[in-house]
Amino acid sequence: MSTQRAESKKYAYFEEHSSAEVVNARMGNDTNQRLREVMTSLVNHLHQAIKEVEPTHEEWRQGIQFLTDVGHMCTDWRQEFILLSDILGVSMLVDSINNRRPTGATENTILGPFYVPDAPRYSNGTNICLDGKGEPLVVSGRVVNTSGEPIPGATIDVWQSNDDGFYDVQQKGVQPDWNLRGVFTTDEDGKYWYRSAKPHSYPIPDDGPVGKLLGALGRHPNRAAHVHYIVTAPGYSPIVTHIFTPDCPYLDEDAVFGVKDSLIANFQKVDDERSADSLEFSCPFWSLNWDFVLASQR
Template sequence: MTVEPATQDKASTYFEEARSAEVVNARMGADVDPRIKTVMASLVTHLHDFVKDVSLTSEEWFEGIRFLTAVGHTCTDWRQEFILLSDTLGVSMLVDAINHHRPEGSTENTVLGPFHVAGAPRYMNGANICLDGKGEPLVVRGKVVDHRGNPVAGVTLDTWQANDEGFYDVQQRDKQPAFNLRGVFESDEDGRYWFRSIKPRYYPIPYDGPVGEMLKTLGRHPNRAAHLHFIVMKPGYDTVVTHIFTPDCTYLPDDAVFGVKDSLIADFRHVDDAAQAERFGVANPFWLVEWDFVLAPKAAGSDADWSIETAEEDRT
């Protein structure tokens, strides 16, 4: 005996150009997670609208498939080309922005970037994270406070940066010491921290792959404005993933990944004072930046406390 399917307007399930997104979204099962259903239905609708809006040709569709395939093939254990793609299209910054609405005056987030490495050495305040001695000496100091201005002790500050040639240690494994220009510090009982490093410089994001091809096609450069990375975290507070930028960098207005915010441009002072240099244990002259982080309390019901290990899992 033949069993007929449930009564249904079969014509309504067949593909039609005018109703393409509706037909595709109707295939989702009744027990699909509500959030997945919302996200995927919107994605399909916008994607189909995009194809119709630009009248995408078969050749252009295939070129898009080729591009995304190349992006996937370029990913390695230390290079995440899809994160790079997201960064250069401004998606990373947008996702971060809509997920981190903090009280006014709190330190703002920016992109994590693809070069964070878990397990960096933990140092006492005042340590020098420049292991090869190359570059203009820099002293970074400041304090961590809450949104009321009270010092916060025991805060973890994970910092990393490129060298004076514009490369991270993982990009020059044969030239830089492991964990060069990386370190993890902790704020003291007064919320203060400080360390020694070198003045950062601008550098190009990796542009020898498909994302680089895209930037060239769009007439865009691959350079990031000079910065130091920070992850600032303590249980009970919203984790800050951010940079501080040098004010004299040419690429501040058109950073390749849209990472610059006005509130994150710091004051790097050039100091020519032998006595101060001696106190800090750096060569004279040197650069000095004083930067305070303002933490917001973690909202009730928000995700579990973020960790350095979480960042590493997200990166890979």
């Protein structure tokens, strides 16, 4: 008799103390090995949690109803299950596991739902703030490898919300298309720079079951102010990350746990009329110098 068949016989009938083993023993001989590994772990942890919490029938029904409501909230443009994953820190954990890098390389964080491919390509120095809102910001820096050597020709795809806390795709017909989005290329010294507006905090969608859960947990839906980046170069692992302002009140309580200490930047306020005039800014304005460090592709 095979080991698996023996296990199935051993755990043929349900017992509270061996509930997970009974369920896992029902998997067939031809079950995909990775699926078997995932489901065994999931069943083990789920049954352990149930035994630890000991929910009533009514509490279990409420849990099922919550997941049903999450499913009903999903549409072609809104994924409430991803939002649930985000506010439980699971999205960040999966991202961290899949993007482990050597010390010194820029850390990853989640992509977020508002990325749009094929943004306009601009020459360095272009102002991507098309609605004129917010405090002016100039961003400059380099893209280098872990040895500190410049990477010419690296691509920097940037996007952010406007001063009202909305992305252009959330306000079609209100914001200009491609507002606060653009793609830049580093020069022969690995340098890049562009003009924009200081990012603003904003709430994630909280009008559904995930928002109700946040409220029940005494948590707010706000994301810390940030700028999104995707940085790529041939031969290097791509970076999907945020850069955060150090003065945001939600920095240490970001709703989706996207903040990492290494990604908090130094935004400096500049009160210099001559510099402002050269950038076609009002005075004062903000300046950010940030280097991206890429690790060689494994």
